[in-house]
Amino acid sequence: MNISDKLVFSPKLSQGIIAKIGIIEKFRGKWEALKIKEDQFLQELRHIATIQSIGSSTRIEGSQLSDQEVIHLLDNLEQRQLDTRDEQEVIGYWDALEVLLDNAEDLDLSQRYIFQLHGLLLKYSEKDTRQRGQYKNISNRVVANYPDGTQKTIFNTTEPHLVDKEMDELIEWCNAKLANIEMNPLIVIATFVYEFLSIHPFHDGNGRLSRLLTTLLLVRSEYYFVQYVSFEHIIEERKKEYYQILMECQRNRSTDDERIGSWIDFFLDCMIQLSAKLENKLERIVRNDTYLNARQKRIIDLLNLKGKMRSGDLAREIESASLPTIKKDLNFLVKQGLILKFGVGKATTYQSPSA
Numbered sequence: 349m350n351i352s353d354k355l356v357f358s359p360k361l362s363q364g365i366i367a368k369i370g371i372i373e374k375f376r377g378k379w380e381a382l383k384i385k386e387d388q389f390l391q392e393l394r395h396i397a398t399i400q401s402i403g404s405s406t407r408i409e410g411s412q413l414s415d416q417e418v419i420h421l422l423d424n425l426e427q428r429q430l431d432t433r434d435e436q437e438v439i440g441y442w443d444a445l446e447v448l449l450d451n452a453e454d455l456d457l458s459q460r461y462i463f464q465l466h467g468l469l470l471k472y473s474e475k476d477t478r479q480r481g482q483y484k485n486i487s488n489r490v491v492a493n494y495p496d497g498t499q500k501t502i503f504n505t506t507e508p509h510l511v512d513k514e515m516d517e518l519i520e521w522c523n524a525k526l527a528n529i530e531m532n533p534l535i536v537i538a539t540f541v542y543e544f545l546s547i548h549p550f551h552d553g554n555g556r557l558s559r560l561l562t563t564l565l566l567v568r569s570e571y572y573f574v575q576y577v578s579f580e581h582i583i584e585e586r587k588k589e590y591y592q593i594l595m596e597c598q599r600n601r602s603t604d605d606e607r608i609g610s611w612i613d614f615f616l617d618c619m620i621q622l623s624a625k626l627e628n629k630l631e632r633i634v635r636n637d638t639y640l641n642a643r644q645k646r647i648i649d650l651l652n653l654k655g656k657m658r659s660g661d662l663a664r665e666i667e668s669a670s671l672p673t674i675k676k677d678l679n680f681l682v683k684q685g686l687i688l689k690f691g692v693g694k695a696t697t698y699q700s701p702s703a
Contacts, residue, residue, distance in 0.1 A: 410493035505548035
């Protein structure tokens with residue numbers, strides 16, 4: 349069945365999809381019109397979104413690490429070995445996401461790049477050494493992982509001997525549709541994600557990789573705002589609905605009755621939810637306020653209260669954060685002109701401008 353044939357919507361669903369696309373496109377235009385400078389606060393927003401994306405995407409697949417545990421792991425990476433599978437998956441996702449976000453506009457959707465991204469994703473996973481960056485050679489299935497360790501089969505997937513052909517056709521279809529303006533890119537990207545999950549081309553890592561490729565395609569299609577709020581976090585919040593809709597669409601897989609309108613609608617709904625989260629921050633942007641997290645506000649409060657302090661002193665006061673994290677915050681606050689820096693090396697101190 350031709351991929352585009354699956355995109356047949358009822359009049360009611362079609363109207364809803366058009367309306368949702370309109371909401372997302374309106375927000376994109378509003379975001380672009382602000383012409384936000386990277387050195388204001390977007391780096392901090394992206395950092396928060398990255399942590400949430402790493403935590404959420406790995407938890408969807410069964411990881412038990414909280415966002416705070418992810419932060420602690422990243423901050424202390426040089427001092428520890430990755431002993432558990434959860435830790436290995438988190439650092440693999442972090443590596444892959446950072447490379448993707450730093451290079452998204454220069455990357456093409458191709459089997460070669462998908463192999464490379466899969467290799468990065470599973471770089472630290474000891475049990476996956478033999479299958480990194482290559483399609484599966486045994487049958488697999490989509491399963492939902494639950495906190496108690498149980499699994500539920502959602503649907504079966506493409507057989508190994510058909511994967512290369514189906515992936516080649518999917519990538520060709522996606523690139524062709526994104527290259528012209530006949531179909532809104534959001535529909536193209538949502539369809540690609542559904543088909544990728546249906547094929548499930550790798551033995552492991554397909555869910556995580558699908559979410560990385562979602563971000564890649566959205567950024568390449570100039571939905572740049574997705575870098576600053578976590579799409580993965582929204583999927584985690586709606587995990588039950590995510591699996592139910594996939595299963596519903598998959599019931600007629602590989603038949604003339606396969607339709608994916610409900611998946612497209614769900615994908616767009618998640619994009620609207622993502623946009624709304626970022627919308628809440630726009631008032632700060634319009635007023636040219638600097639976005640500060642609770643930890644950075646605490647640093648400023650401490651400097652106002654105690655005068656000059658060193659980074660180590662601040663780390664001892666803010667026990668929930670590591671010294672490397674405090675140093676990153678201090679550099680950010682200095683660049684924003686919110687605090688002053690004196691001295692170099694171990695003698696460096698920081699002070700509030702109003703002190």
